[in-house]
Amino acid sequence: MLDRLSRWLAPHGLILRGAFHAAPEDGLPGSVRTLVLIGTAGSAMWQPFDEVRTPHTHALDIWTRELIEKLADEVGAQVFFPFGGPPYHPFQRWAGRAEPGLEPSPVMISCHPDYGLWHAYRGALAFKEKLSLSTPPTISSPCVGCADKPCLTACPVQAFDGKSYDVAACSDHIRSDAGQDCRDRGCLARRACAVGQDHAYAPDHARFHMDAFIKARR
Structure with missing residues (x-):
């Protein structure tokens, strides 16, 4: 399933941002067994979005919603977004569960071991099935060893x-x-x-x- 999702997202410059098996403390509906995060790294999504964007104030959110809802319909998943609230979903907490080494930086943006501060979360797919997931490696946040800041x-x-x-x-x-x-x-x-x-x-x-x-x- 994860490979299928990655192939679907790639032409739009979106990528999978990790996944985890749901636990009671994750704030998800009881029927959800696996949550898969979707997001961006760098400017890969900029050209696909820029080619179709409108001058609407929330153009990126609209574009994101249309794409990910279409994907959710195709794979039979429930979808959550980090925008459009309240109520707001705990994406930063989910991100910490999904990707190793991801912790808040001194400038309030989560720092990724590879992407640094140049990444974002655009949505999440919730599955009733317990998808097969690989065990993520143990990685420390890059901020831990940064003395100069x-x-x-x-x-x-x-x-x-x-x-x-x-x-x-x-x-x-x-x-x-x-x-x-x-x-x-x-x-x-x-x-x-x-x-x-x-x-x-x-x-x-x-x-x-x-x-x-x-x-x-x-």
Whole structure:
């Protein structure tokens, strides 16, 4: 089943982001036995999305929902999304169950051992069947061995302190003339992380997310 899902998602730049067998503490319906996470890494999904996107404010969420719901219908799965709430599903907790070495970074984004800070979750498929899953390797978070933590010193307005995120300071900076670099190329703190640099978002992709962030703060 997992191979089938991967082949279906590949043309859209989406990938499987791990899977796990459901436990009572996962907050899933009792009928669910396996949860498979779907997401992105780098800008692989940007071109397929950019070719069909509309100027709608939530264009990416709409595109994601249509694709993953179509896949869910084909494989007989229930689907969950990290958007569209409340209520909101615990995707970060699910991600920690699905992928080894994934833990929150000092800038509040989960750092992946391979993708660094350049990844996202777009949905999850819930199956009533207990799918065959391989045992994931034991991997430590890349943040554990990072002594310098450049992500905490790169922000021009010190929006991150390792425990919290000053959204207002970040938003004001991005909208200002001084914030053009962040606005055009993506968050400087995010770009300072040495992990996953090969997966850093393409400029158009980064600008799309920054524009969406600015619109959400109006």
